[in-house]
Amino acid sequence: MPSATNASHGTVAAGFEEVRAEFTRVVADEPGLGAQLAVRLHGEPVVDLWAGAGVHGDSLLALYSSGKGAAHLVVALLVQEGVLDLDRPVAEHWPEFAAEGKGAITLRQLLAHQAGLIGVDGGFTTAELADDRLLAERLAGQRPYWRPGSAYGYHAFVIGALTGEVVRRATGRSIQELYRERIGLPLELDLHLGLPEELERRYVPVQPAPPTPIRNSDTPVPGSLTRIAFNLDATPPTDLVEFANTRAVRALGPTSSGSVGSARGLAKMYAATISVVGGRRPLLGAATLAEFTRLHSTGIDLVTGERxxxxxxxxxQGVRYPFLGRDAFGHSGAVGAQSFADPGSGVAYSYTRRRFAPGGGGGARENHRLAAAVLRAARR
Structure with missing residues (x-):
């Protein structure tokens, strides 16, 4: 039985009792874990659970790269409306970007993590990582780390700043502003790219992962693409726990790394992309959804090693979780958060956690267990 601090709270719809049981097992397996799980089916909430000391259903947690999903939903809307063209060179919007042989890189290549612009020589300061405009300024003059279009690798800290600068040059507005006005506020989402001061009282600080033995094979080699992408060759290297727990980061809301919110907010956002939510038609039309959920980067990711x-x-997400449709899309967060929409089943899923998972990322073991239980219930 779970301890009192790890007892699960919240509700599930009829038919989703298995999901509550699995969530209860997950939090019992990791004493002291604070977590949230929210699921919508065809736009309607069917799972709303939470557990752990200090964590409630409306707690706001650091979501790290989960914000990339919100940022690129904005990009998808602008492409859908004809404001942006996926195959137009970035430098046509942003002339400074053409430096160091980057003039032919397209928005499509940026979005597919094929640009080779994963960081800068010497790394970034925390102030730069917190501010997408400063990141874009540094990146404009940086040479790519591989020939653009020849391979791909996770642009972990920078993809939102890169695509965000294209958006700013094309519209005069930041991704953060467009997200808030077009998605966050109309849908009343508890998901923020820039956390207002008045909501700080609901923020629950990140906790580090429990100490585990480190094998030499687990440590990226200095100068490797992995260390460059995660700013580990900077002086000092970025501490992800300290980074998220810094108020300036939360206030500015860098789209690649600084999102804050709840599982409810993420699940509702992904539901709204594929389903009617609150009487509003889905945000993405069939053609846009098909384009943005088509596999663009095949083979091995040079930064993460994923296929x-x-x-x-x-x-x-359909590659990461084979029980989902091939067009399932979403984004993980370094702490072990995961969120996605699965158009075929109508499921929108979000799992958030307060403490870093061993190994981090959306591949946290419990996401496989929880998402599988959700899909079984949904298909019944």
Whole structure:
């Protein structure tokens, strides 16, 4: 039985009792874990659970790269409306970007993590990582780390700043502003790219993962693409726990790394992309959905080692979780958060956690267990 601090709270719809049981087992397996799980089916909430000391259903947690999903939903809307063209060179919007042989890189290549622009020589400061405009300024003059279009690798800290600068040059508005006005506020989402001061009282600080033995094979080699992408060759290297727990980061809301919100907010956002939510038609039309959920980056990710990792802006969740449809899309977060929409089943899923998972990322073991239980219930 779970301890009192790890007892699960919340509700599930009829038929989703198995999901509550699995969530209860997950939090019992990791004493002290604070977590949230929210699921919508065809737009309607069917799972709303939470557990752990200090964590409630409306708690706001650091979601790290989960914000990439919100940012690239904005990009998808602009492509859908004809404001942006996926195959137009980035430098036509952003002339400074053409430096160091980058003039032919397209928005499509940016979104597919094929640009080779995963960081800068010497790394970034925390102030730069917190501010998408400063990141874009540094990246404009940086040479790519591989020939653009020849391979792909996770642009972990920078993809949102890169695509965000294209958006700013094309519209005069930041992704953060467009997200808030067009998605966050109309849908009343508890998901923020820039956390207002008045909501700080609901923020629950990140906790580090429990200490585990480190094998030499687990440590990226200095100068490797992995260390460059995760800013580990900077002085000092970025501490992800400290980064998220810094108020300036939460206030500015860098789209690649600084999102804050709840599982409810993420699940509702992904539901709204594929389903009617609150009487509003789905945000993405069939043609846009088909384009953005088509596998664009095949083979091995040079940064993470994952296979067939990216669609356009979103992670290929149907590759990570084979029980989902091939067009399932979403994004993980370094703490172990995961969220996605599965158009075929109508499921929108989000799992958030307060403590870093061993190994981090959306591949946290419990996501396989929880998402599988959700899909079984949904298909029944």
């Amino acid at each position: 067939d990792h990216f669609l356009l802006g979103f992670e290929a």
